Amino acid sequence: MIEYLRYLGAEALDFLGNLGRASLMWGRALSGLPRWNDIGLLMRQIYNIGVLSLVIIILSAFSIGAVIALQFHTQLAKFGAEDAVGVGLAMVLLRELGPVVTALLFAGRAGSAITAEIGLMKSTEQLSSMEMMGVDPLRRIVAPRLWAGMLCLPLLTAIFNVVAIYGGVVVAVEWLGADPSSYWNGMQDVVELWEDLGKGMVKSVFFAVLVTWIAVYQGYDTVPTAEGIGMSTTRTVVLSSVMVLATDFLLTLSMYGDFG
Amino acid sequence: MVDEKSSDNLIEIRGLYLKRGRRVVFDGLDMSIPRGKITALMGPSGTGKTTLLKVIGGQVAPDAGEVIVNGLDVCRASRAELFELRKNIGMLFQSSALFTDMSVAENVAFPLREHTDLPDDSIRDLVLMKLNAVGLRGARDLMPNELSGGMARRVALARAIALDPLLLMYDEPFTGQDPIAMGVVQSLIKRLNHAFAATSLVVSHDIHETITIAEQIYIIADGKVIGHGPPDHLRSHDSSLIRQFVHGTPDGPVPFHYPADELNFDLLGEVSG
Numbered sequence: 001m002i003e004y005l006r007y008l009g010a011e012a013l014d015f016l017g018n019l020g021r022a023s024l025m026w027g028r029a030l031s032g033l034p035r036w037n038d039i040g041l042l043m044r045q046i047y048n049i050g051v052l053s054l055v056i057i058i059l060s061a062f063s064i065g066a067v068i069a070l071q072f073h074t075q076l077a078k079f080g081a082e083d084a085v086g087v088g089l090a091m092v093l094l095r096e097l098g099p100v101v102t103a104l105l106f107a108g109r110a111g112s113a114i115t116a117e118i119g120l121m122k123s124t125e126q127l128s129s130m131e132m133m134g135v136d137p138l139r140r141i142v143a144p145r146l147w148a149g150m151l152c153l154p155l156l157t158a159i160f161n162v163v164a165i166y167g168g169v170v171v172a173v174e175w176l177g178a179d180p181s182s183y184w185n186g187m188q189d190v191v192e193l194w195e196d197l198g199k200g201m202v203k204s205v206f207f208a209v210l211v212t213w214i215a216v217y218q219g220y221d222t223v224p225t226a227e228g229i230g231m232s233t234t235r236t237v238v239l240s241s242v243m244v245l246a247t248d249f250l251l252t253l254s255m256y257g258d259f260g
Numbered sequence: 261m262v263d264e265k266s267s268d269n270l271i272e273i274r275g276l277y278l279k280r281g282r283r284v285v286f287d288g289l290d291m292s293i294p295r296g297k298i299t300a301l302m303g304p305s306g307t308g309k310t311t312l313l314k315v316i317g318g319q320v321a322p323d324a325g326e327v328i329v330n331g332l333d334v335c336r337a338s339r340a341e342l343f344e345l346r347k348n349i350g351m352l353f354q355s356s357a358l359f360t361d362m363s364v365a366e367n368v369a370f371p372l373r374e375h376t377d378l379p380d381d382s383i384r385d386l387v388l389m390k391l392n393a394v395g396l397r398g399a400r401d402l403m404p405n406e407l408s409g410g411m412a413r414r415v416a417l418a419r420a421i422a423l424d425p426l427l428l429m430y431d432e433p434f435t436g437q438d439p440i441a442m443g444v445v446q447s448l449i450k451r452l453n454h455a456f457a458a459t460s461l462v463v464s465h466d467i468h469e470t471i472t473i474a475e476q477i478y479i480i481a482d483g484k485v486i487g488h489g490p491p492d493h494l495r496s497h498d499s500s501l502i503r504q505f506v507h508g509t510p511d512g513p514v515p516f517h518y519p520a521d522e523l524n525f526d527l528l529g530e531v532s533g
Contacts, residue, residue, distance in 0.1 A: 006477035129416075133371045134346035140374075227429050 006062040022217040024099045029142040029216075043055030049110045049145065054159070056109050057102060061160040064101060065167025067094060073176050086183035089168040090127075094191065094200040095256075098161040100248050103207035106153050107240035111215035114145050118219025119229035127220075142216050149212025150205070157204035161197075173181040199255045206247055211240045270295045270427060271316060272457040276325035276393040278308070285311055286322065287483035298453050298460040300474035302467070303481050304505065309463040310354065312480070317349060317463070318342040330426060332452045347375055350420035354431040358404040358414040364391070364415050365400035370424045395444060409436040417445065421452055424500065427459050428452065434466040440465075446473055467506060471495075479505060 072085045118141060123129050125139040165187075172178040191197065217234045222232040265368050271293035285308040293299050296525040301309050314320040315327055358367050368387045372378060378386070391397045394414040404412060412435060412471040420428060430449065434442050450473050453460045464470040471477070471491040478488040479502055487494055487498045487502040494506055520526065 124360070125353050125355050125357035126359055128314075128319060129351070129353050130359075131319060132346055132349060132351045132353075133374070133419075134343045134349075134375045135371070136343060 013146075016216075018221070021221060022213065023218060025138065025142065025217055026213055028136075028145070029138040029146055031199035031220060038139070038144060039163075041140070042147055045144040046152060048149045049114070050156065053109045053152070053156060054093035056105055057156050057160050058163050059102065060105055061163035062167040062170075064097065065089065065093070067166030068097075068164075069171040071166035072255040073172050073178065076121065082176075082178050082238050083182035083186060085178055086168065087173045087186040089172075090165060090187045091196060093161050093164050094196045096200075096248070096252070098117050098164065099200050099204040099207055100244060102157040102160045102204065103153060103244045104212055104241055106149075106207075107211045107215070107237050107244070110152075111211050111236045111240050112233045114149070114212070114215040114220070115219040115233045116229060118142070118145070118216060119222035119224070120231050122153060122220065122222055123226075123229060145216055146212050149215070150208045153208030153211065154201055154204045155224060157201065201218060201254075203251050205249065206251060207244050210243050214240045214243065268294055270330055272326070272328040273303050273316075274326040274328075276312075276327065278311070278320070278322040278325075284483050286315075286325075288301055289325070289480065289484055290479055291485060291488075293459060293461055294476065295459050296453070296457050297475045298449065298462060300470045300477045301461060301463045302465070302470065302477060302479050302505065303486075305465075306485070307480050313351065313461070313463060314484065315429055316429065317346060317351060331388055347423065347475070348426040349429065350423065350425035350427070352413070352420045352428040352431060352433055356404075356409075356416040358407075358412055358416055358419070360404050360406075360510065362406070363400065364396065364402050364404070367404070367415060367420055368419045369465075371419065375423060386422070387418075390422055391415070393448060394418045394420070395441070410438060410441055413437065414441065414445070417448070425455050425458060427461065428458065428499050430462045430464070432464055433462060434464055434469050442469060451471055467508065484532070 037042050068089050069085055072088050076082050076084055076088070095153055118127075121137075121141065127141065129135045130140060169180075169183065173180045173183055218232040218236045218239075269292040271290040271291070273289060275290075276286045278284075278288040281390075289312075301312065303309055311320055315322055316329055316334065318329075318337060320333060325335070329345060330348065332341060334342065334345070337345070360369065362370065365384075365387050368390050369383050372383050372386060376383075388397055388400070391400055394417050396411060396414055396418065399407065399411065399415070403413070407415065413433065417430075417433065420430075428449075433445050433449065439443055447467055449460055449462065462470060462474065473523060474491055476488065477491055477494055479486050479494065483500060487497055487499055489497075494502055497503060497506070
């Protein structure tokens with residue numbers, strides 16, 4: 001029993017220590033940025049983190065949009081409500097699937113790459129040597145990745161939404177023959193700019209901060225060995241995914257939680 | 261702003277105490293590194309020589325003691341003061357620590373780009389001069405993964421001297437060098453020290469190479485300084501530990517083996533009963 005309590009205490013202290021270090025890192029990295037001189041670094045990271053994630057985002061978005069349209073169409077056709085496919089797809093995408101799936105894909109594609117890259121820099125003493133040259137690695141290495149991640153994920157979410165809706169059009173309208181005007185008009189009538197699109201984008205901003213922060217911290221705090229970097233990369237993906245899903249629930253509750 | 265101290269010593273270490281887990285790395289270590297001279301730091305493996313360089317650079321905080329570098333107490337300095345101080349320190353890492361996403365020339369240009377407003381032409385000329393000094397001007401467009409260990413070390417050396425620092429710290433500069441490059445590095449350390457009136461601190465196991473260039477040697481073991489003075493003085497020192505280290509004999513107060521049970525006992529395993 002005492003052992004168990006000791007274990008719990010140690011774990012809690014460890015968690016708080018990590019949280020403190022991660023917050024310090026975040027605060028220090030983002031204070032004083034963006035500086036004009038660092039624009040080049042930021043652009044490079046936007047390319048690495050955002051542009052290189054486009055392929056997986058676009059492919060996934062198209063198939064998810066197509067699959068949902070197919071499912072909706074099949075089910076709604078039983079009640080003669082195929083016209084509602086567009087509305088249903090847009091609501092599901094804008095409110096939930098867009099931000100959440102993009103964040104999960106982002107954690108797997110860009111988050112893991114950020115952690116591995118920073119972790120390897122740490123294990124080969126590149127961060128240490130930078131520090132000894134009087135250059136703060138938080139500004140030079142961490143900050144551009146944090147900013148790039150926080151800028152790119154909401155943009156990727158927007159792209160995801162657009163492509164997924166197009167995927168739905170291809171399946172529901174082009175293939176299954178739903179009426180295109182009902183598909184688009186229904187969407188225009190029901191979807192609200194702030195309530196659906198805006199709140200979904202707010203979610204993606206939360207996820208962007210969360211996933212990028214976890215990825216960068218896991219790399220910066222890694223045990224500088226091959227095994228340590230492997231574990232940190234895994235932790236980035238697992239922790240980001242769990243946190244995105246849990247945060248999504250809390251955000252949905254607070255945004256749309258008027259269930260009374 | 262770092263205070264320029266009129267003291268003859270660039271680095272003053274007093275009562276340094278550092279514990280890592282249960283192991284005491286430094287136990288009241290005192291040391292003075294004079295300005296403008298080459299000081300060597302020697303000692304058996306695992307005595308914390310590299311850690312001491314990191315303490316001096318403010319990367320590792322000791323548990324107690326005072327480390328004054330060029331008038332600044334690095335243990336109590338703010339982050340900004342430390343970064344300011346480090347602009348005057350060049351450090352050659354044991355692993356070279358080159359930036360793998362930059363070419364050789366970009367690596368050497370890195371501190372110049374970060375800390376000066378020099379135009380690109382001047383930076384290019386400076387980089388070529390530094391690379392020429394280490395014999396690698398022709399390798400400027402190579403990437404770090406295309407270099408041998410010895411070449412990478414020389415590029416790192418060129419990068420460390422890019423800003424003509426006040427203090428140069430070398431962590432095992434001779435390891436992995438062929439005899440020609442070793443001679444070049446040796447004379448380079450000596451030349452740099454005298455040309456720029458820099459202070460050099462060399463951590464090395466290569467006794468002969470180090471003794472040739474060092475004007476003062478500190479030998480540390482068990483967390484303390486066990487001897488210091490000019491090379492000749494240490495060669496004829498009456499301490500058996502220092503003699504063992506300087507002459508490289510396996511038998512002496514410093515055991516070759518890491519603490520373990522008897523070999524026979526280990527090989528035969530525990531006898532049940």
